[in-house]
Amino acid sequence: MTxxxxxxxxxxxxxxxxxxxxxxxxxxxxxxxxxxxRRGTIGxxxxxxxxxxxxxxxxIAAVTPQPVGTLVNTHHHGDHTFGNSLFPGAxxxxxxxxxxxxxxFGAPRNRGVWNDVDWGGFxxxxxxxxxxxxxxxxxxxxxxxxxxxxxxxxxxxxSVVHLPERSVLFAGDLLFKGGMPFxxxxxxxxxxxxxxxxxxxxxAETIVPxxxxxxxxxxxxxxxGYLRFVAATAAAGRAAGLxxxxxxxxxxxxxxxxxxxxxxxxxxxxxxxAELDGAAPGAPIDTAAAYQDMIAYNGGRPLSCxx
Numbered sequence: 001m002t003x004x005x006x007x008x009x010x011x012x013x014x015x016x017x018x019x020x021x022x023x024x025x026x027x028x029x030x031x032x033x034x035x036x037x038r039r040g041t042i043g044x045x046x047x048x049x050x051x052x053x054x055x056x057x058x059x060i061a062a063v064t065p066q067p068v069g070t071l072v073n074t075h076h077h078g079d080h081t082f083g084n085s086l087f088p089g090a091x092x093x094x095x096x097x098x099x100x101x102x103x104x105f106g107a108p109r110n111r112g113v114w115n116d117v118d119w120g121g122f123x124x125x126x127x128x129x130x131x132x133x134x135x136x137x138x139x140x141x142x143x144x145x146x147x148x149x150x151x152x153x154x155x156x157x158x159s160v161v162h163l164p165e166r167s168v169l170f171a172g173d174l175l176f177k178g179g180m181p182f183x184x185x186x187x188x189x190x191x192x193x194x195x196x197x198x199x200x201x202x203x204a205e206t207i208v209p210x211x212x213x214x215x216x217x218x219x220x221x222x223x224x225g226y227l228r229f230v231a232a233t234a235a236a237g238r239a240a241g242l243x244x245x246x247x248x249x250x251x252x253x254x255x256x257x258x259x260x261x262x263x264x265x266x267x268x269x270x271x272x273x274a275e276l277d278g279a280a281p282g283a284p285i286d287t288a289a290a291y292q293d294m295i296a297y298n299g300g301r302p303l304s305c306x307x
Contacts (some may be wrong), residue, residue: 007055008032010063011214013206014166014202016139018063020056022047025179025211026260028307030079033161033170033208035062036279037139043090044161044170047085048108048307050120053083064161070137072146073127074172074210075155076101076187082108084125086190093135094127095148102126103227113291114305134159143165149174152282153191154183154210154240162202166298169204176211179260181226183292184267188234195220211260216236226256230265234272244269245293263294265305 008022033044041064047053057125060068068087073080073094077104084092094102103126106180110120115205129135134147145162147254155172161170173182176196200220207215239246248266256262279285285297294303 007052008059011187013208013214014163014168015169016142017163017166018060019170019208019214020059021062021213022052024260024306025176025213027303027305028117029077030173030210030307031208031212032080033054034063034068035139035142035144035163035248036064036066037142039066039140042137042139043068043071043075043087045172046071046086047082048079048082048219049118050083050122051087051118052084052307055163056083057086072137072159072161073098073102073159074160074170076105077155077173078105078108080172080210081124081126082119082124084124084202090264092125093129093137093160094130094145095157096130096132097137098159099126099128099130100156101124101155113295113303114307115302117305132154147198151190151194151301152187153194154181154186156186156282158186160202161206162200164202167203167205168206168208169202169206171199171210173210175201175207175223175252177208177209177215177219177222180256180262180264180268181223182232182261182264183227183269183271184233184264184285184287186271186283187275188268188272189225189275190281191230194223195224195227204228218223229256230268230272233265234269234286235301237269238273238276243293244273245296248293261303263298266290266294266297 028048035042071090137144
């Protein structure tokens with residue numbers, strides 16, 4: 001295990017396969033990874049800010065002199081894509097909708113949601129090699145299956161990186177460990193289906209979640225339990241005539257109240273309410289209103305971000 005305590009640590013989870021873990025895994029503090037071969041390195045996601053992405057690059061350089069020749073984006077969110085341009089010469093790979101959403105979102109800026117973030121300096125670099133269902137990469141003889149999950153879940157464009165010979169899965173933000181999942185731009189029902197029918201059947205023994213420590217398959221059941229709780233809370237709140245914010249305030253979070261970033265319950269309820277009202281999974285909803293409700297749930301303060 002190597003790395004800077006200020007930013008992240010490198011964990012070799014299988015021979016030549018490394019997770020880069022950024023504590024504490026809260027807003028915009030994501031995990032990445034890299035796979036080292038004789039002819040080059042495959043990176044999995046970048047980071048939210050210049051300083052964090054450069055620290056990730058330094059962590060790779062501490063392990064191998066081989067440059068990142070291919071960089072996979074598991075989805076479009078900025079904590080996984082803003083730093084793409086800091087891997088010059090890399091072929092950036094992502095789902096076609098990941099490319100579209102990166103371009104639609106644009107450059108990072110403080111939007112009044114979080115406390116001010118020092119993004120640093122870099123250019124937007126969306127994936128320029130895209131796929132619809134997936135692509136297989138090879139690190140020497142090691143097969144790396146990059147697969148779109150087939151439906152909206154965390155977002156509309158989630159992909160996983162599965163190493164079947166090593167029973168390793170880079171799950172992106174389909175899975176969180178120790179933090180509250182966030183599905184405002186995806187689907188509650190879709191995420192449940194994806195975890196049950198796509199992720200669980202892979203049988204991975206080692207999982208790198210999008211946020212939080214490296215873990216095992218127990219994180220799948222933990223996340224499913226939370227998603228079912230959100231669905232039940234939304235159904236009860238809608239039946240009682242409560243807004244998503246009011247339903248969140250009345251909900252007994254129980255064990256989920258110990259997770260990081262509990263204000264995400266409000267955003268998740270906005271998404272669940274939209275689905276109860278007939279919106280298709282992943283359909284656009286008023287995310288600005290949802291973020292304002294999350295800020296209200298947080299006592300009117302901007303959401304805490306350590307990126």
